[in-house]
Amino acid sequence: MDKHVNVFQQTIMKDFHHLLGSGNILRENLSMDEQQELFDLKSNTDIVILPADKGGAIVIMDSSYYWAEGMHNPLFDINIKTGVNQELITDCNEEFDNIFREVGNAAYKLKRLQWQRFHMEACLHHNVIPRGLRIRCMPSYGSTYPNLLAKWQEINIETSFRYMQLLIDYFKPHEDEVSALIEFLHDDNNSTPLLYNTTTYASSNCTRGTWITQLVFPALYSFLLLIGLTLNTIVIWAFILTPDKSNFIIFLKNIVVADSLMILTFLFKIINDSGVGPKSLRAFICQVSSVVFYFTMYISIVFLGLITVDRYRKTVLPFKKSVLNISGAKLLSAGIWVTMFFLSLPNMILSNTKLAMEHSMKCSHFKSEIGLTWHAITVSVCQIIFWVNLGILLVCYSLITKELYYSNKRVKGSRRQSKRHINTNIFIVITVFFICFVPYHFAKIPYTLSQTRNVFNCSVQNTLFYVKESTLWLCALNACLDPLIYYFLCKSFRQSLKKIFHPKSKHIPLQKHAKSMKLETDNAEC
Template sequence: MAFPPEAPVVKIVTVTTAFTTPQTNFCDLYEHQNTARILLPVFYSFILILGVFGNGLALVVIFKNRKKINSTTLYSTNLVLSDILFTTALPTRIAYYALGFHWPFGETLCRLTALIFYINTYAGVNFMTCLSIDRFFAVVHPFRYNKIRRIKHAKYICIFVWFLVFSQTLPLLIQSMSNEERERTTCMEYPNFEKIPHLPWILLAACLIGYIIPLEIILFCYSKISCKLFQTAKENPLTEKSGINKKAINTIIFVIVVFVICFTPYHIAIIQHMIKKLQYHPLCSEQQTFQKTLHYTVFLMNFNCCMDPFIYFFACKGYKRRIMKILKRQVSISVSSAVRSAHEESSREMGETHMTILSKPSNGKL
């Protein structure tokens, strides 16, 4: 005997399968959006304010000392200009994070902000490496240094660095950076790049060229400078007081600090996740952890925008003196304005009191 209800049962199973399969395969990489939409805009607003102030101040000092420019100043100037360019892209990124990883500004602006972001990253790494090499020749090979240090050579090196940076970043303009998702349009997020063939190998190569090799060069320069200073101090204790030596060691120490704080967490996150992807397909929980880690390590990497002016502070002669002079002048102007305002207010109050006394009749009657 046949069972008539069989057809409806099949229909129910089909409908259930259609609804459950997508939900099973879906992995929400933005589960942390409620926290991120508060923290990330605050973090990036801090970078924007401090970055504009610090790099703007550095640019003012550079302009005032433009006649005394040397190779160290030139590398630092390019670093500052890269940071100022980067701050122009921050308002849209702040809005993006505040909207819960939603980009309402279109694909063109998304590509442009991504280009600016990567320009700042690669330019920062390369010019910090140039500064370290510059300090290395200043201390370890001072006789050769006079020839290499010439401003003409430094200009050519800066042009080459910018050519290298643009050759690394301009291909991004032909790559789609935004992606339409269920609740949002994301911009410059890692999942948007996953369709690129051999992505893990590309990112590992980028980490090698953009982080590991520059870090090895900087550490090599630091070790050679340290050995040279130790040897020189042993032979002649008076050389310990040399301004060049002290400036060189301070510059490279601070460059290493910037590398460790700003660039290391991001590149470690990328390297370990790409190695995982080459071995197996990461679980949803692993992908979520990686995405969350990227958002906060990228913030740390962008924080170099605020720390770069301190490199200029250590590397360039007279910078501290100029900064203190500018700040003292501003404080003096502010104090003078406050005193003048208080004096005018006091004079006005005394005048009003005097007029009130004169206007009162002597007998106390109207």
């Protein structure tokens, strides 16, 4: 508003100076009351003062009419719903003004470039040279040497045509760049990140406390990074010493690889969220690091589902031969990795990095229109993966619980303690799954609703954002809790740990039958 008033004042002063003459000294000719009135205009939100499109005039317009005119302007086609709260429009005047100016300037520049190109292409098509592109300095002795004059005119025409083509080729990339900017600022299908509607604007205008996002979450992820690197280094070492003698071990090794890749992404998230990284790091996180994080998270979910099925078969159907041998388990694991990789790869390569780096820092802004569509498909597939595996866990562990309950009723005496031990260990997988993955996928539902529908106020939106980020941290915590599954469910893994920490210790023979039975039933799958 101050800028427009200043332009208005400068125009008035310029006109006074022109009337008095260029040689006269301009003196202040406004009274104190008039100056005060001009000053009051700066804080008046009921009017809008703007320069006219042509002629250098100043337009004073009612602000409500200005915003209503802008919202229904066919040039912008802004998708603002009817019945918008007037208070929201009043609070957003300045932001909308900046949006209109940016889009208007870009559209005006695009029209100028297009008109210039269309004009020159038409001139080339009809073999006409515009007056401003003709070479005016013609030979003065044309009547004396007509042949020379004719050749000069041929050169003139050819040079003018080549210059016109040069102008077309030179400004075409600029035209494409401006056109891409307008398309980026506004997409008719609302598929681009910057959506001109009250819902998106209200979400973007809702500020959050930076001390949580820049201090608390980086500290939490730093804790996971240190613990995760330490534990997974030991786990990788132990599994290198563990032979692939069962499907269960193969599935566990795949989870170790997924957890290790996930932990590597924590470092980039910590640097970026702390605000100490370069701007280019944001592009890397959106296109690579975040994709790898979710890619490995759903890999872990899939293999936890396979482990659950394997546990169900060993507990409920202990004498039934598995339909999947070790080679089949390896092929299945490779197929899962390849499928998830090709599902995630387009999210890395279908990007619009250059434009996003210039205008925004949201991850959705780094994706092209096709990239956003593919991202939506990926999210849907990942949701299906989670809910299917959640159903597998609930069904399998319900049947396992039922089997163990009746088994405990049948077994008496010395084996009761062994069965209680199985009850404790067998629920580690579902416990880790519910702690790490279930809260995030339930919290994501209202958070997504808050980003796509104008149903929550600013404080609720912030709360949902913090809940979503907190539950996402629980997903990352899975990389530190999975070693508990390895330790309590796999005897071979424990033996490998003994070799690492007690390389000179001898094997202790089992002396009691009950203890031998406990280890046998506890680790039959390893």
